[in-house]
Amino acid sequence: MNRPGPAALRVRQAVRAWHAAHGSGPTVAVALSGGADSLALLTGVLAEGLDAVALVIDHGLQDGSAEVAARAATLARELGARRAEVLAVTVDGAGGPEAAARAARYAALDAARGGAPVLLGHTLDDQAETVLLGLGRGSGARSLAGMAPWTDPYGRPLLGVRRADTRAACAELGLAPWDDPHNLDPRYTRVRVRTEVLPLLEDVLGGGVAEALARTAASLRADNEALDGLAPAPSGPELMVDEIAGLPAALRIRTLRAWLGARGARALTGAHLAAVDALVTDWRGQGPTAIPGGSAGRRLQVHRTGGILRAW
Missing domain, CATH: 3.40.50.620 (HUPs)
Incomplete structure (x- = not known):
């Protein structure tokens, strides 16, 4: 060599x-x-x-x-x-x-x-x-x-x-x-x-785009770590709506993500989380929300009943 x-x-x-x-x-x-x-x-x-x-x-x-x-x-x-x-x-x-x-x-x-x-x-x-x-x-x-x-x-x-x-x-x-x-x-x-x-972005914006995107990632990663540390960590199969409804959206969404992950949810998108969050913040008696589960083709159903979220 x-x-x-x-x-x-x-x-x-x-x-x-x-x-x-x-x-x-x-x-x-x-x-x-x-x-x-x-x-x-x-x-x-x-x-x-x-x-x-x-x-x-x-x-x-x-x-x-x-x-x-x-x-x-x-x-x-x-x-x-x-x-x-x-x-x-x-x-x-x-x-x-x-x-x-x-x-x-x-x-x-x-x-x-x-x-x-x-x-x-x-x-x-x-x-x-x-x-x-x-x-x-x-x-x-x-x-x-x-x-x-x-x-x-x-x-x-x-x-x-x-x-x-x-x-x-x-x-x-x-x-x-x-x-x-x-x-x-x-x-x-x-x-x-x-x-x-x-390459198009580099040309239009005059270069340095890849480095700028990497810096953005590092900055957001630090922010995420700080917010994750502030979000409640649900430990059980049920989630009380009253315990998270008053949280800032950034912390409430993180709590929901952690809870859903523990229930077997995978590949969650912003749309999935927004739909589950609506069961907390925009409750109008709507039915369950389906999200991807832990195995191919499987879907979890998230229900709100009696002020409690459950997923199965």
């Missing part, structure tokens, strides 16, 4: 800063696709002297995916990873191919990590795309806060590093990353945000 240049050093410094803030030991698992982001992340982890285990997901969605995964695992061993394992998954869940692949990937990583944190190669550019997608869905401040540097057991050391830097780091080190054709497929919404929406 060649001598590191400035981009590789930026990646290494990002890993060092992340580990100082969030690391709990020398062993980490790196989710490795063979692409520039995860490959650069692995080199930064190894340069920092961490004990790296590379976990390579084979989604089986493209011809030759097993060979791509095997090459990534071999390269990880050559670079110095203590172990590299290919995890073959079946992508057949609900929510479309992107959501199903993500669910299968995270389940496999969690099962194989052996108690170690899993580091993901998400960059500042990925963060900017996530914020724009959340804005388009109207999911509120929680969605606009983007991805966190640490959400147990997943870490994202490169959220302050540009995608151009991960590519440059690989080039400096003499590494040839794999280019996933799905990353240029306009059938995927995120790809169109990456290749069409963000």
Whole structure:
């Protein structure tokens, strides 16, 4: 491997800063696709002297995916990873191919990590795309806060590093990353945000948009953490309307989200929460509100009876 240049050093410094803030030991698992982001992340982890285990997901969605995964695992061993394992998954869940692949990937990583944190190669550019997608869905401040540097057991050391830097780091080190054709497929919404929406915004607004979106995410994440700490934490299967009706909307919605999550709700949108909130603040005797449940195709029904919310 060649001598590191400035981009590789930026990646290494990002890993060092992340580990100082969030690391709990020398062993980490790196989710490795063979692409520039995860490959650069692995080199930064190894340069920092961490004990790296590379976990390579084979989604089986493209011809030759097993060979791509095997090459990534071999390269990880050559670079110095203590172990590299290919995890073959079946992508057949609900929510479309992107959501199903993500669910299968995270389940496999969690099962194989052996108690170690899993580091993901998400960059500042990925963060900017996530914020724009959340804005388009109207999911509120929680969605606009983007991805966190640490959400147990997943870490994202490169959220302050540009995608151009991960590519440059690989080039400096003499590494040839794999280019996933799905990353240029306009059938995927995120790809169109990456290749069409963000470049247009950068052009119209004079640059700096990706960095500004990432700063927005960090600011909103801090606000969310503070408000989450102030919101009541419901503990039972029933929620008394009188206990939350007088709360500010920001705290009331957070309380409802936490309560619904404990009842098995998943993938809640702003519209779902507004409909449940109407059972508290705009009660006119309306019937139950349906929200997504914990399994494919399942819906929870939220009822208000006698001043009490129940979900089943």
